[in-house]
Amino acid sequence: MNDDNSRELYDRALSVMPGGVNSAVRAAIEPYPFFVQKGDGGHVIDADGNRYVDWVMGLGPLLLGHDLPDPVQAGIQQRASEGPMYGAPTEIEVDLAEFVVRHVPSVEKIRFVNSGTEATTSAVRLARGYTGRNKIVVNQGGYHGAQESTLVEGDHENPAPSSAGVPQAFAEHTLPVPFNDEEAVREVFEEHGDDIAAVMTEPILGNYGIVHPEEGYHEFLREITDEHGSLLIFDEVITGFRVGGLGCAQSEFGVTPDLTTFGKIVGGGFPVGAIGGRAEIVEQFTPSGDVFQAGTFSGHPVTMAAGLETLKFAAENDVYDHVNELGDRLRRGLTEIVADQAPQYTVTGTDSMFKVIFTRDGPGANSLEEQCPAGCRQDPTCPRYDYCPKNAGDVKNADTDRWRRIFWGQMKEQGVFLSQNQFECQFVSYAHTEEDVEETLEAYKEAL
Numbered sequence: 042m043n044d045d046n047s048r049e050l051y052d053r054a055l056s057v058m059p060g061g062v063n064s065a066v067r068a069a070i071e072p073y074p075f076f077v078q079k080g081d082g083g084h085v086i087d088a089d090g091n092r093y094v095d096w097v098m099g100l101g102p103l104l105l106g107h108d109l110p111d112p113v114q115a116g117i118q119q120r121a122s123e124g125p126m127y128g129a130p131t132e133i134e135v136d137l138a139e140f141v142v143r144h145v146p147s148v149e150k151i152r153f154v155n156s157g158t159e160a161t162t163s164a165v166r167l168a169r170g171y172t173g174r175n176k177i178v179v180n181q182g183g184y185h186g187a188q189e190s191t192l193v194e195g196d197h198e199n200p201a202p203s204s205a206g207v208p209q210a211f212a213e214h215t216l217p218v219p220f221n222d223e224e225a226v227r228e229v230f231e232e233h234g235d236d237i238a239a240v241m242t243e244p245i246l247g248n249y250g251i252v253h254p255e256e257g258y259h260e261f262l263r264e265i266t267d268e269h270g271s272l273l274i275f276d277e278v279i280t281g282f283r284v285g286g287l288g289c290a291q292s293e294f295g296v297t298p299d300l301t302t303f304g305k306i307v308g309g310g311f312p313v314g315a316i317g318g319r320a321e322i323v324e325q326f327t328p329s330g331d332v333f334q335a336g337t338f339s340g341h342p343v344t345m346a347a348g349l350e351t352l353k354f355a356a357e358n359d360v361y362d363h364v365n366e367l368g369d370r371l372r373r374g375l376t377e378i379v380a381d382q383a384p385q386y387t388v389t390g391t392d393s394m395f396k397v398i399f400t401r402d403g404p405g406a407n408s409l410e411e412q413c414p415a416g417c418r419q420d421p422t423c424p425r426y427d428y429c430p431k432n433a434g435d436v437k438n439a440d441t442d443r444w445r446r447i448f449w450g451q452m453k454e455q456g457v458f459l460s461q462n463q464f465e466c467q468f469v470s471y472a473h474t475e476e477d478v479e480e481t482l483e484a485y486k487e488a489l
């Protein structure tokens with residue numbers, strides 16, 4: 042594969058941008074990333090004309106793939122041609138808000154912002170303002186954007202900033218616990234219950250491998266937050282309008298959070314975030330309440346049009362059937378390949394999310410029959426149960442070097458674009474085909 046143009050572009054980029062990129066993960070590929078020239082359905086074409094089946098899909102936002110259906114295209118173009126934005130309200134913001142409120146039962150009111158990071162930042166401030174408390178419980182390995190309150194690692198006894206530039210004083214109000222660990226949550230509530238404003242969790246860890254919740258975990262979080270007068274925040278920036286269709290992951294798990302953060306798909310491929318939830322809480326945002334929240338670009342008409350037309354298209358067509366079917370087919374195919382060639386690895390994901398985590402131990406290959414057929418569901422009767430990742434620590438222990446240094450490049454050589462490291466998940470779009478799935482499974486067979 043020729044990559045002269047990408048190398049040259051990266052050389053230029055290094056001179057003017059830190060690490061040559063505008064978001065760190067894009068540079069995870071060594072020695073340099075390929076530059077995308079354009080998208081085409083379920084594929085991308087790079088600056089040297091190489092074509093890849095694209096399972097990255099913008100790292101989550103592109104439910105429909107790269108070729109937007111006519112109504113989506115038309116909605117975006119009309120809005121852009123009428124002047125991009127005004128600093129005054131527009132009908133399209135109300136339309137999208139009504140759509141989300143209609144489809145996501147826990148959301149009575151919603152505030153649109155411009156990124157997932159902005160959504161979680163505002164949700165944390167809102168939870169603190171509403172409860173009058175300081176502390177936020179998060180999951181180790183959970184990702185809530187590039188913000189001060191959640192760039193925290195360690196455990197609840199020794200929380201520490203996970204980035205330079207975050208004061209220790211901020212980290213002290215964040216309590217990280219392992220995902221799926223009810224005991225650890227009980228402990229933090231025993232110790233800090235009166236000062237916990239919220240538990241914020243991804244319904245499924247989507248930025249650290251893909252880790253599925255154990256049966257009853259979210260119900261437990263709902264109960265313990267209720268008991269202590271804390272809020273439950275679901276960060277559905279990845280899972281929103283992807284897992285559980287238009288009802289989001291909370292409808293799939295049957296758990297009702299107080300607040301939900303959205304991003305990615307709800308903007309149809311344009312910069313977006315949102316905070317939705319119970320009216321009495323969301324109304325604490327300015328101007329109806331006194332938790333300050335504002336943004337020049339918030340509710341941007343082009344973004345609102347892209348989001349609304351994307352979700353309307355999904356409501357009126359077989360989008361979720363298609364992406365979930367192909368996701369299922371991929372995960373089933375991968376489960377068979379892994380059982381045959383790398384039985385210690387774990388296939389994860391649900392709906393249109395998938396990943397193979399390079400876990401290091403596991404039972405022998407002939408247990409295929411009894412294991413989760415299309416992605417780990419934390420089934421206690423599965424022979425792999427003790428070996429499947431339950432939290433971020435388990436994913437961290439996987440063979441991330443082989444994934445990154447050997448496997449990713451072999452997939453790329455075969456024309457398959459996977460997310461840039463072991464941790465970020467991969468996505469099926471409406472534009473993907475059965476052929477893309479077959480081709481990808483063949484590539485895994487070669488590369489694993």
Ligand SMILES: *Cc1c(COP(=O)(O)O)cnc(C)c1O
Nearest residue numbers: 156157158184185186276278279
């Ligand atoms: C992507 C993501 C974010 C951050 O969203 P940005 O738009 O990148 O700021 C927050 N939470 C989760 C769960 C995400 O997947």
